[in-house]
Amino acid sequence: MPMxxxxxxxxxxxxxxxxxxxxxxxxxxxWARSLPVVCVHPGSAPLAGRDDVMASWxxxxxxxxxxxxxxxxxxxxxxxxxxxxxxxxxxxxxxxxATNLFVRQNGRWWMVHHQAGPTNDAPQPEAEPETxxxx
Amino acid sequence: MPMxxxxxxxxxxxxxxxxxxxxxxxxxxxWARSLPVVCVHPGSAPLAGRDDVMASWxxxxxxxxxxxxxxxxxxxxxxxxxxxxxxxxxxxxxxxxATNLFVRQNGRWWMVHHQAGPTNDAPQPEAEPETxxxx
Numbered sequence: 182m183p184m185x186x187x188x189x190x191x192x193x194x195x196x197x198x199x200x201x202x203x204x205x206x207x208x209x210x211x212w213a214r215s216l217p218v219v220c221v222h223p224g225s226a227p228l229a230g231r232d233d234v235m236a237s238w239x240x241x242x243x244x245x246x247x248x249x250x251x252x253x254x255x256x257x258x259x260x261x262x263x264x265x266x267x268x269x270x271x272x273x274x275x276x277x278x279a280t281n282l283f284v285r286q287n288g289r290w291w292m293v294h295h296q297a298g299p300t301n302d303a304p305q306p307e308a309e310p311e312t313x314x315x316x
Numbered sequence: 317m318p319m320x321x322x323x324x325x326x327x328x329x330x331x332x333x334x335x336x337x338x339x340x341x342x343x344x345x346x347w348a349r350s351l352p353v354v355c356v357h358p359g360s361a362p363l364a365g366r367d368d369v370m371a372s373w374x375x376x377x378x379x380x381x382x383x384x385x386x387x388x389x390x391x392x393x394x395x396x397x398x399x400x401x402x403x404x405x406x407x408x409x410x411x412x413x414a415t416n417l418f419v420r421q422n423g424r425w426w427m428v429h430h431q432a433g434p435t436n437d438a439p440q441p442e443a444e445p446e447t448x449x450x451x
């Protein structure tokens with residue numbers, strides 16, 4: 182089973198780009214059409230089925246209240262033709278942890294699941310550039 | 317790709333039984349040994365790797381503060397040899413939503429991922445038994 186880390190990370194990045202850009206058409210293009218999908222927004226009950234999942238994204242992305250979002254420290258866990266990406270989501274000053282599940286079909290990774298929930302933790306700060314020590 | 321709903325639900329049920337029974341040995345037996353694993357406890361950062369994941373379960377299951385837990389409305393999403401179960405978790409008077417990810421190896425479903433987070437929603441109440449109407 183070939184590892185496909187870059188393509189999985191690319192699919193995950195496309196999800197956060199669509200989210201950040203409030204780009205419903207891009208979001209719609211990421212979610213699988215011939216596989217069952219499910220989405221768990223923070224604090225909400227699971228949404229099962231593509232119609233309900235995409236309606237939720239249409240509402241979120243169409244809202245003026247929709248927050249800016251950034252993805253941090255995505256880690257890929259590949260299991261053959263399925264892969265989970267677990268990452269932090271930065272929203273305003275807060276962080277969530279998200280799991281995004283992708284399935285490979287005909288060479289492309291399709292989103293089939295997303296769950297995000299609040300965390301008290303935070304991603305590691307970016308490493309400071311190394312500076313020479315003077316003594 | 318054969319569907320295997322009952323076996324996946326059985327693996328999910330075994331997880332909640334081990335959790336409810338505070339049975340570390342049973343929990344240890346459920347998590348994959350030759351696949352990457354990751355666990356996101358409510359409010360926490362992701363734990364990657366079997367050592368850290370199992371240490372967290374040892375602490376949770378060994379604690380007197382460990383809450384009773386029940387699983388409600390598990391829904392199975394199978395993608396070949398991988399499957400997500402999304403369900404409500406009942407803890408005291410509160411509910412969480414959880415995603416549990418399993419991967420089939422040599423005919424057995426192994427747990428590879430768990431994320432749980434709080435929800436303001438709740439599972440549907442059990443249907444009342446139908447009673448005949450008197451008028």
